[in-house]
Each structure stands twice: as C-alpha cells, then as structure tokens.
Amino acid sequence: xxxxxxxxxxxxxxxxxxxxxxxxxxxxxNLLLIVAGCVFYGWWDWRFLLLLAATSMTDYGVAIAMxxxxxxxxxxxxxxxxxxxxxxxxxxxxxxxxxxxxxxxxLARAGIGYDPLLLHVVLPVGISxxxxxxxxxTIDVYRARIAPVRDLPTYLAFIAxxxxxxxxxxxxxxxxxxxxxxxxxxxTALATDGLRQMLWGLFKKVVVADNxxxxxxxxxxxxxxLPGPLLALGAVLFALQIYGDFSGYSDIAIGCARLFGFELMxxxxxxxxxxxxxxxxxxxxxxxxxxxxxxxxxPLGGSRGGTWMSVRNTFAIFLLSGFWHGANWxxxxxxxxxxxxxxxxxxxxxxxxxxxxxxxxxMLPAPGDAARIAATFALTCLAWVFFRxxxxxxxxxxxxxxxxxxxxxxxxxxxLAVLGEHYLLAPAMACTLLLFAVEWVQREHAxxxxxxxxxxxxxxxxxxxxxxxxxxxxxxxxxxxxYFQF
Numbered sequence: 025x026x027x028x029x030x031x032x033x034x035x036x037x038x039x040x041x042x043x044x045x046x047x048x049x050x051x052x053x054n055l056l057l058i059v060a061g062c063v064f065y066g067w068w069d070w071r072f073l074l075l076l077a078a079t080s081m082t083d084y085g086v087a088i089a090m091x092x093x094x095x096x097x098x099x100x101x102x103x104x105x106x107x108x109x110x111x112x113x114x115x116x117x118x119x120x121x122x123x124x125x126x127x128x129x130x131l132a133r134a135g136i137g138y139d140p141l142l143l144h145v146v147l148p149v150g151i152s153x154x155x156x157x158x159x160x161x162t163i164d165v166y167r168a169r170i171a172p173v174r175d176l177p178t179y180l181a182f183i184a185x186x187x188x189x190x191x192x193x194x195x196x197x198x199x200x201x202x203x204x205x206x207x208x209x210x211x212t213a214l215a216t217d218g219l220r221q222m223l224w225g226l227f228k229k230v231v232v233a234d235n236x237x238x239x240x241x242x243x244x245x246x247x248x249x250l251p252g253p254l255l256a257l258g259a260v261l262f263a264l265q266i267y268g269d270f271s272g273y274s275d276i277a278i279g280c281a282r283l284f285g286f287e288l289m290x291x292x293x294x295x296x297x298x299x300x301x302x303x304x305x306x307x308x309x310x311x312x313x314x315x316x317x318x319x320x321x322x323p324l325g326g327s328r329g330g331t332w333m334s335v336r337n338t339f340a341i342f343l344l345s346g347f348w349h350g351a352n353w354x355x356x357x358x359x360x361x362x363x364x365x366x367x368x369x370x371x372x373x374x375x376x377x378x379x380x381x382x383x384x385x386x387m388l389p390a391p392g393d394a395a396r397i398a399a400t401f402a403l404t405c406l407a408w409v410f411f412r413x414x415x416x417x418x419x420x421x422x423x424x425x426x427x428x429x430x431x432x433x434x435x436x437x438x439x440l441a442v443l444g445e446h447y448l449l450a451p452a453m454a455c456t457l458l459l460f461a462v463e464w465v466q467r468e469h470a471x472x473x474x475x476x477x478x479x480x481x482x483x484x485x486x487x488x489x490x491x492x493x494x495x496x497x498x499x500x501x502x503x504x505x506x507y508f509q510f
Contacts, residue, residue, distance in 0.1 A: 025067040026504065027276045028230050035064070040283055044210050054181040054204055057284070061184030065149070072148045075113065080183045082109050083158045087165040087172035099166055106162040110155050117145055118152070122351030149508050150190035152348055154183060156315055161197040163319060170198050178204045187280040191273050191507040193291040193311035200286070208285030218282030220473040220487075225275025227490050227498075232459055233268030234499035235452030236261045242442070244412055247422045251429030254439045255422060259405045262412045264456055267296065269506045270309070275471055294467045296404075296460070297382050299396035301365040302375040304404060312348070316341040331371065338370055339363045349411070350509065354419055358410040365403055381468050451497045 025032050039060045047053045066073045083106055090102040124140035131138040161182075164170045173179040181204050188195060243250060243258030250258075274291035281288045295307035305313055321341050327334040339360070346359020369375040382397065383389040389397065406423070413419035429435030443449060462472045469475050476483050 025064045027273065027280075028226065028234075028503070031067070035060075036280065036283075043284055050205070050207050051175075051177055053208065054177040057181045057186070058177060058184050061181070061186040061189055064186035065184070065189055068149050069146070075117075075148055075151070076154065076184065079110060079113065079155065079158055080180055082106065083162050084173070084176065084179050086162055088174065090162070090165055091172045103162060103166045106159065110159050114151060114155050116143070117147055119351045120145075126353075147509065153192050153194055154189060156194050156312075156348075157197075158183060160194070160315065160319065161201075164197055170201070173197075173201055173205075175205070185281070185286070187277040187284075187286075188288055191270070191277070191505055192309075193274060193277065193289050194315050195289060195311070199289065203286050211285065214282045214285070217474065218279035220476075221279030221282070221471045222276045223279075223487065223490055223494075224472045225272040225277075225279065227455070227494055228268040228272035228275065228459060229505070230498035230500065231268075231455045231493050232452060233265045233272060234501070234503050235448050235497070236265035236268065236456075237503060238499070239443075239446045239449055240265050240412070242446075244414075244418075244422070247418070247425065250425075250442070251432070251435030251438050252426045253430060253435065254442060255426045257439075259409050259422075259426070263296075263401070263405045263408050266408065266411070266506055267292075268456075268459070273505045273507065278471075290470060294463050296401055297397055297464065297467055298400050299378045299382060299393055300369055300374070300400055301362065301403065302369045303378040304400055305362070305366070306379075312345065316345055320344060334370055335367065338366060342366065353416050354410045354413050357416060357419065358407055361407045361410060365407070384468060448497070448499075455493055455497060 025035060039056070043053055043056055047056050062073055065076060086102050086106045086109075090099045093099045093102060121140075121142045121144065124142055128138045128140040161170075165172050173182075178201065182195075182197065182200050183189075185200075185204075240258055240262045243254055243261070247255055247258070271292040278288045278291070289311055291309060291311050293307040293310065295304050298304035298307055321337050324337045324340060325333050326337060342359040342363035343356060344359070346355040346357070346362075349355045349358075366375065369377075382393050388394075409422050410416075410419045413422060429438075459472070466472050466474060473486070476486060
C-alpha cells in the first residue's frame with residue numbers, strides 16, 4: 025500500500041479510529057497494529073507476508089534461545105542462526121541472480137561457457153529494511169544491551185509496524201520495543217505535529233519528486249542523444265527527486281507513527297545544506313548510516329587502529345552501503361565514489377569539522393559556507409548519476425556527454441524543446457524553490473513545518489496552500505517510492 029494512494033487515505037483513519045476508540049489495552053492495540061501491518065504489507069502480494077513471518081518468528085526464537093544459553097559459544101551459535109537466516113534470505117532474493125550473471129560474464133570473457141541458474145524471484149518490498157531492523161534486535165540481545173522480548177504481540181508489532189515497515193527509518197529495538205510494551209495515550213500536540221509532518225512529506229513526494237521523475241526518466245532513458253546541459257539538469261533533477269521521494273517517505277512515516285503515540289528516529293536532517301561529504305552522510309538516511317557505524321564500522325575497529333584501519337573500514341561501510349541499495353555494479357560504484365569523496369576529509373582529520381547547523385541564527389550563510397554547500401551538492405549530483413544509471417556503461421557515457429554541447433546554439437534549442445514538452449516542470453521547480461526556502465528557514469528544527477507562525481489564520485493558509493499544491497500541481501499517478509526497490 026502506498027502512502028500517496030487513495031487506499032491509504034481510507035486505511036489510515038480506520039486504523040486510527042479503532043486504535044484509539046475501540047482497543048484499550050497494550051496487547052489489543054499491538055494486535056491491531058500487527059493486523060494493520062499485514063494488510064498494509066500484503067496489499068502488494070500476500071506471499072510477502074510468509075517471508076516476513078518466517079524472519080520474525082526465527083529471530084523471536086533465536087533471541088530467547090540466546091538468553092537461555094549459558095555459554096558464549098552457545099550464544100554465538102544462535103547469533104549465527106540469525107545472521108545466516110536473515111542475510112541468507114536477503115542474498116537469495118536480492119543478490120543470487122546478480123552474482124550468478126556476474127560470474128557467467130566473467131567466465132565468458134575468459135572464454136569459458138557457463139549457463140547460470142537464475143531464480144527470477146520477485147524482490148519483496150522493503151526486505152532490506154526489515155531484515156536490518158530484525159538483525160539489530162538479535163545482535164543487541166547477543167551483546168546483552170537489551171533483554172529478549174517474550175511477549176510475542178509486542179515483538180511482532182515492532183517488526184510489522186506499518187509506517188516504517190517498507191522504507192524505514194531502520195529502527196533499533198532498544199528505542200522502539202519499550203514504546204510497544206507500554207500503554208500509549210493520545211497526545212494531541214504530538215498527533216497534530218505528526219499530521220503537519222505528513223503533509224510536508226506528501227508535498228515533497230507528489231509535487232516535487234514525482235514531477236521531477238517524469239523529466240528525469242526521459243533524460244536518463246535518452247541520454248545518448250541529448251546535449252550536455254540537459255544531462256546536467258537531469259543529474260540535478262534526480263538529486264531533487266530522490267531527496268523529495270525518500271525524505272518525503274520518512275516524513276510521512278514519522279508523522280504517521282506520532283498519530284499512534286510512537287516516536288521514530290529522524291532519518292533526514294536537511295542534507296543538501298551540508299558543507300562537506302562527511303556532514304552530508306551524517307544528515308542523509310541517518311538510520312542506515314548509524315546502523316553501519318554501530319554494527320559494521322565499530323566492530324571492525326572503527327578508527328582505533330590508526331589511519332590505515334580508518335581508511336579500510338570507511339571504504340568497507342561505503343561499499344556495503346552501496347551494495348545494500350541494490351544488486352548492480354552501479355551501486356558499488358556509487359558507494360566507492362562517496363568513499364573517495366570522504367577520503368581527503370578523513371586523512372586531513374576534517375571529517376568532523378561541521379557538526380552543527382550551518383549559519384545558526386542567521387538568515388544567510390557566510391560566503392565560504394555557501395560555496396562549500398554548492399560544491400558538496402555538485403559532487404553529490406555526480407555520484408547520483410551512478411545510482412540512477414542502468415549500468416556502469418550507461419553511467420560513464422552519461423558523465424562523458426555532460427561536457428558536450430554547452431557552446432552550440434543547436435544544443436540549447438534542443439534543451440528548450442525537451443523542456444517545453446514537460447509543462448508541469450515550471451510549477452514543480454517553483455515548488456522545489458519553496459521546499460528549500462522553507463527547509464532553510466526551518467533547518468534548526470526537525471522538519472519543514474515544525475515551527476509555524478502563531479496566528480491561526482496564517483497557519484491554516486499554509487496548510488491549505490500546501491494541500492492545493494498537492495491537489496493541483498502534484499502527480500497523482502501513485503508512483504512508488506524509489507526506496508521500495510531496496
């Protein structure tokens with residue numbers, strides 16, 4: 025079920041009404057959330073529920089078995105069951121065919137014929153997200169950071185919580201499980217702020233991201249025949265699309281969770297206002313970045329072993345992050361390029377130079393900060409080309425052609441002709457400027473509508489204006505969120 029669908033617009037009020045108006049106990053509300061999660065997730069394909077149930081029940085039993093084990097060896101054995109089960113399932117559904125075809129291609133270049141066995145399985149929606157969330161639970165139980173949950177409805181509600189089930193944020197059991205175990209009381213201030221954040225997320229998704237997507241698809245599909253200025257615009261528009269799409273999803277998820285009395289972790293902190301790549305990665309997809317930090321980077325030794333270990337571990341987490349996103353060499357290249365961007369900051373010990381918000385308390389950034397923000401955004405746009413391209417060849421051709429045609433009048437005429445075919449681009453760009461203006465003003469807060477003028481008419485004018493933009497300038501084709509494929 026999509027957040028930007030008419031079905032969800034009917035589904036959410038029904039669940040909200042039952043949750044607060046009919047069900048009273050913690051157990052009853054958790055059971056309702058489990059059913060709601062199954063309906064929400066099974067709306068795509070009910071068979072996905074079988075995999076979700078298998079993952080959930082395996083880790084539920086593993087955690088209890090680890091707690092009962094009296095030896096370190098026994099605990100490690102049970103942890104291995106969870107790791108093999110979760111990562112093995114992820115590998116079969118997401119990576120098997122990629123490795124099989126890659127091996128066949130490598131052997132073919134060596135003159136060896138090999139016909140790989142391909143599974144052609146459908147990738148379950150959000151499998152990487154709930155797999156990593158489940159893994160964080162069993163790993164934390166193994167580390168004795170949390171106790172295993174023996175109340176099954178509490179645990180299943182944590183795994184199947186529909187607002188963040190398909191595309192995060194990737195929550196930690198230590199943060200979320202206590203919220204499912206306690207009684208929830210409707211907090212109108214929290215719920216109201218949740219609705220505001222959902223409205224802002226919907227605006228980012230259907231008005232900014234989905235309108236950009238139409239032209240991005242055209243440019244990337246026909247990139248071999250388009251001039252450089254249009255390809256440069258395509259890279260910028262994809263950066264805007266993926267931000268509006270994914271941060272919009274996170275805003276809707278976090279706001280929706282607040283309607284039910286839950287606080288999810290922040291997943292985006294206005295990343296395009298970053299002054300270097302290190303700051304960007306502290307502000308982009310925070311739940312995944314911190315997951316790799318806590319469960320991969322630090323266990324590998326972090327930065328404790330000197331410069332070489334820091335470099336090795338940094339490349340490891342960036343490559344793993346790229347591979348987490350998809351079974352394609354383009355994602356590995358994207359991760360590698362970001363690691364290369366990060367390397368000078370790490371070697372110069374400047375990777376933590378910008379920990380605070382840019383230009384706090386001021387309307388405009390200093391010239392140096394503005395230049396650093398622009399440079400970081402440009403580097404990010406170049407990296408996004410690998411993320412969006414069909415394969416490595418497509419990415420390199422795209423980047424190579426970006427320098428072509430800037431001095432030819434015919435190329436600019438071609439650009440204007442293509443842009444003229446997309447009549448919604450102008451209002452979409454106006455809304456994009458509005459998006460970044462609002463988020464710049466709100467950059468010291470959690471989301472774009474957190475702090476609004478106190479006057480009620482002004483606040484309602486803002487709400488109605490955004491709703492009008494969603495209705496009249498939004499793309500209502502119910503386009504899926506980009507990160508559902510991961």
